[in-house]
Amino acid sequence: MLKVEELSKNYGDFVAVDRISFSAGKGVVFGLLGPNGAGKSTAINCISGLLQPTSGRAFVAGHDTVAESKAARQKLGVVPQELALYEDLSAVENLRYWGKAYGLRGDALDARVAEVLEHIGLADRAKDLPKEFSGGMKRRLNFGCGVVHKPPVILLDEPTVGVDPQSRARLFDLVEAERDAGACILYTTHYMEEAERLCDSLAIIDHGKIIAQGTVDELRAKLGARDVLQLSGSFPPDATRHAMEALSNNGNHDLEFVSQEQQSITLTLSNASQHLPAIFEAVSVAGGNVSETSLRSPNLETLFLLLTGKELRE
Amino acid sequence: MSFALSSFKKDIARWRQDLMSTLIWVAIPLLIGGLITALMSGQGAKPHGTMLLLDQDESLFSELIAGAYSAGELGELISVEKTNIEDGTARINAGEASGFLIIPKGFGDAFLNSEPVTLTLKTNPAQTILPGIITEVTEILLDAGFYLHQLFGSEIQAIKNFGEHPDDALVAAMAVTLQNKFEAVAPQLFPPIIELSIVEPPESDPGTPLAVLFLPGIIVMAVMFSANGLANDYWREREQGTLRRLVYAPGQLSGFVIGKALAAAATISFIGGLTLALGLLYHGISWVKLPSSLLWIAVSGIALFAWLSLLQMSFSSRRSANVISSMLLFPLLMAGGSFFPLAVLPGWIAVVGRAAPNGFVTDRLTAEITAVGTWVIPPSSWSIVIIAAAAGLLACALRLRSGFASA
Numbered sequence: 001m002l003k004v005e006e007l008s009k010n011y012g013d014f015v016a017v018d019r020i021s022f023s024a025g026k027g028v029v030f031g032l033l034g035p036n037g038a039g040k041s042t043a044i045n046c047i048s049g050l051l052q053p054t055s056g057r058a059f060v061a062g063h064d065t066v067a068e069s070k071a072a073r074q075k076l077g078v079v080p081q082e083l084a085l086y087e088d089l090s091a092v093e094n095l096r097y098w099g100k101a102y103g104l105r106g107d108a109l110d111a112r113v114a115e116v117l118e119h120i121g122l123a124d125r126a127k128d129l130p131k132e133f134s135g136g137m138k139r140r141l142n143f144g145c146g147v148v149h150k151p152p153v154i155l156l157d158e159p160t161v162g163v164d165p166q167s168r169a170r171l172f173d174l175v176e177a178e179r180d181a182g183a184c185i186l187y188t189t190h191y192m193e194e195a196e197r198l199c200d201s202l203a204i205i206d207h208g209k210i211i212a213q214g215t216v217d218e219l220r221a222k223l224g225a226r227d228v229l230q231l232s233g234s235f236p237p238d239a240t241r242h243a244m245e246a247l248s249n250n251g252n253h254d255l256e257f258v259s260q261e262q263q264s265i266t267l268t269l270s271n272a273s274q275h276l277p278a279i280f281e282a283v284s285v286a287g288g289n290v291s292e293t294s295l296r297s298p299n300l301e302t303l304f305l306l307l308t309g310k311e312l313r314e
Numbered sequence: 315m316s317f318a319l320s321s322f323k324k325d326i327a328r329w330r331q332d333l334m335s336t337l338i339w340v341a342i343p344l345l346i347g348g349l350i351t352a353l354m355s356g357q358g359a360k361p362h363g364t365m366l367l368l369d370q371d372e373s374l375f376s377e378l379i380a381g382a383y384s385a386g387e388l389g390e391l392i393s394v395e396k397t398n399i400e401d402g403t404a405r406i407n408a409g410e411a412s413g414f415l416i417i418p419k420g421f422g423d424a425f426l427n428s429e430p431v432t433l434t435l436k437t438n439p440a441q442t443i444l445p446g447i448i449t450e451v452t453e454i455l456l457d458a459g460f461y462l463h464q465l466f467g468s469e470i471q472a473i474k475n476f477g478e479h480p481d482d483a484l485v486a487a488m489a490v491t492l493q494n495k496f497e498a499v500a501p502q503l504f505p506p507i508i509e510l511s512i513v514e515p516p517e518s519d520p521g522t523p524l525a526v527l528f529l530p531g532i533i534v535m536a537v538m539f540s541a542n543g544l545a546n547d548y549w550r551e552r553e554q555g556t557l558r559r560l561v562y563a564p565g566q567l568s569g570f571v572i573g574k575a576l577a578a579a580a581t582i583s584f585i586g587g588l589t590l591a592l593g594l595l596y597h598g599i600s601w602v603k604l605p606s607s608l609l610w611i612a613v614s615g616i617a618l619f620a621w622l623s624l625l626q627m628s629f630s631s632r633r634s635a636n637v638i639s640s641m642l643l644f645p646l647l648m649a650g651g652s653f654f655p656l657a658v659l660p661g662w663i664a665v666v667g668r669a670a671p672n673g674f675v676t677d678r679l680t681a682e683i684t685a686v687g688t689w690v691i692p693p694s695s696w697s698i699v700i701i702a703a704a705a706g707l708l709a710c711a712l713r714l715r716s717g718f719a720s721a
């Protein structure tokens with residue numbers, strides 16, 4: 001349903017999206033997980049036709065988004081990261097206007113708008129203006145405007161940003177309902193929990209490049225059952241690395257030295273809590289000291305940390 | 315095209331909620347207009363103009379006529395300046411004077427011998443008031459001269475014998491007295507044999523009071539304020555993200571642009587129509603002027619809206635679009651006859667003003683409102699405005715496509 005081939009977008013010399021490829025079928029939620037500035041919105045804007053890709057192609061329901069842009073657009077629903085609503089038109093007028101923009105008319109329009117209003121939980125606020133809505137309600141209406149024409153492919157750009165937990169849960173329900181109805185959904189987020197909960201498969205993107213791709217289980221398996229241990233303090237560069245490697249060779253076979261920053265090091269190993277005393281000792285023998293310890297069980301966030309050496313969210 | 319209709323309804327529904335700014339667009343021109351009209355109706359400013367005179371006859375009677383223009387109250391309005399044929403023709407054609415009167419050689423003798431003779435009066439078509447006054451005065455003088463001759467022919471002959479150059483003061487005094495005296499009896503007597511041929515008569519009814527000439531400019535001021543304010547709506551839509559959503563939809567850009575232009579035309583017609591109706595009512599002008607004037611306002615409103623939209627969309631931020639377009643508005647309004655009627659603006663400003671888009675619109679609206687008939691705006695002017703509107707809307711759609719909507 002959605003296919004992206006070697007898509008790139010440059011801003012002058014800066015490469016915002018660097019030859020990304022992926023595809024997703026009917027009834028699938030495909031996640032694009034990455035930190036701020038990774039290129040998620042840029043990728044979505046290239047697919048939606050807002051931006052002209054520098055190279056590569058994208059297909060929506062088989063239509064090239066550049067060569068057959070009109071046909072592709074008709075099949076595409078976009079829920080942009082920033083709200084795009086007429087604040088001075090009621091909820092129902094917003095939905096009706098965008099329904100008409102996609103060619104819905106008459107009874108079909110009436111029925112679909114009523115359905116969407118029910119679906120996004122705004123049926124009783126249909127006549128109210130969005131400027132009187134809460135943030136979560138606006139997000140839901142923003143979602144509704146993107147799907148009012150029942151598109152087979154939906155692009156969702158961080159739909160839950162700045163939303164309270166209750167509205168967030170509602171938005172998840174909305175995404176799942178569209179998926180169950182057979183839509184193909186591209187979902188971008190920098191929340192690992194969202195990706196884990198919603199996405200059937202996903203790509204992790206950083207600096208415009210896809211650095212890992214697969215189902216949630218496949219990606220977890222890359223991590224094994226290892227915990228991620230992050231130590232802060234002072235660490236003489238080479239001595240610490242050697243000490244950790246020595247520790248690894250002396251029995252802790254799955255200990256891996258992942259990265260070293262100025263005042264922190266990152267390690268992975270299984271059952272990390274049992275090995276903490278040995279690790280602390282090795283650090284102090286190497287001439288360093290530990291002021292803070294953070295131990296995390298394996299998840300996509302730690303996978304991102306392992307792949308890039310930095311946090312998903314700064 | 316049905317999306318154009320949806321877009322039209324959408325914008326009308328949105329703008330209706332912002333009634334305050336709509337009212338301000340009416341209020342400012344009405345306030346300015348009210349002040350000016352009040353000033354004009356009071357003892358206020360009178361126009362002052364130059365009448366060029368070429369006296370090829372240089373007889374007593376030609377001097378009588380010349381003296382009459384600068385006598386009494388008339389002298390406050392008109393200065394008479396003697397000139398030659400080349401200078402006079404050049405200056406009246408350049409619009410530098412209100413009128414150019416040529417008294418031909420032999421006028422005095424023809425007058426004395428009751429032979430037909432023709433005076434030539436060229437008036438400035440760009441001015442309305444002064445040429446009218448000059449024309450009227452000339453006609454009265456000729457009437458007076460004729461009856462003077464009928465009744466006092468022999469006395470005049472006697473006065474003539476006083477000499478080639480009689481006392482100026484005497485001549486002037488005589489002119490005024492005779493004028494007043496014979497104005498009263500003239501209508502009952504025979505028509506004069508001296509004919510006045512008026513070259514290039516004023517375009518509009520010479521009876522138009524000056525205050526009425528302010529009305530078209532005030533209406534166009536309201537049109538410009540509202541068109542510029544509404545043009546800023548493209549920025550508003552961009553900031554609230556709805557332009558981006560428009561790009562997501564397949565091929566609806568032109569319907570969107572046309573719908574917004576129609577909504578702008580409706581709003582502008584409402585504002586311009588309100589100002590027009592108040593003006594017609596205040597000045598007691600016939601309502602038959604309403605349909606043609608209103609249609610002109612609506613069509614030229616679309617053109618002005620389209621080009622102001624394009625102007626606003628060419629800036630890199632909403633703030634600079636707002637500030638610079640407002641700054642541009644005032645010189646345009648000034649030159650285009652919104653603060654002072656085009657007819658009283660100094661020569662080169664009036665030329666620039668008439669060429670400015672709003673001045674073009676004001677000029678035609680003035681003609682429509684002050685003319686004796688209706689639908690006097692020529693088809694060529696209608697065509698220009700319609701073509702400008704279409705071109706402006708096309709340019710707006712292209713500007714949206716070329717990136718304004720996607721940013």
Ligand SMILES: Nc1ncnc2c1ncn2[C@@H]1O[C@H](COP(=O)(O)OP(=O)(O)OP(=O)(O)O)[C@@H](O)[C@H]1O
Pocket residue numbers: 011014016034035036037038039040041042043081158190
């Ligand atoms: N118009 C532009 N000109 C130059 N650089 C741009 C432009 N738009 C985006 N960028 C850069 O491209 C990179 C990717 O931006 P993008 O908005 O796609 O990130 P994102 O993954 O959506 O981030 P976020 O999670 O914050 O929404 C960023 O470094 C950004 O600064």
Ligand SMILES: [Mg+2]
Pocket residue numbers: 040041042081157158
């Ligand atoms: Mg983004």
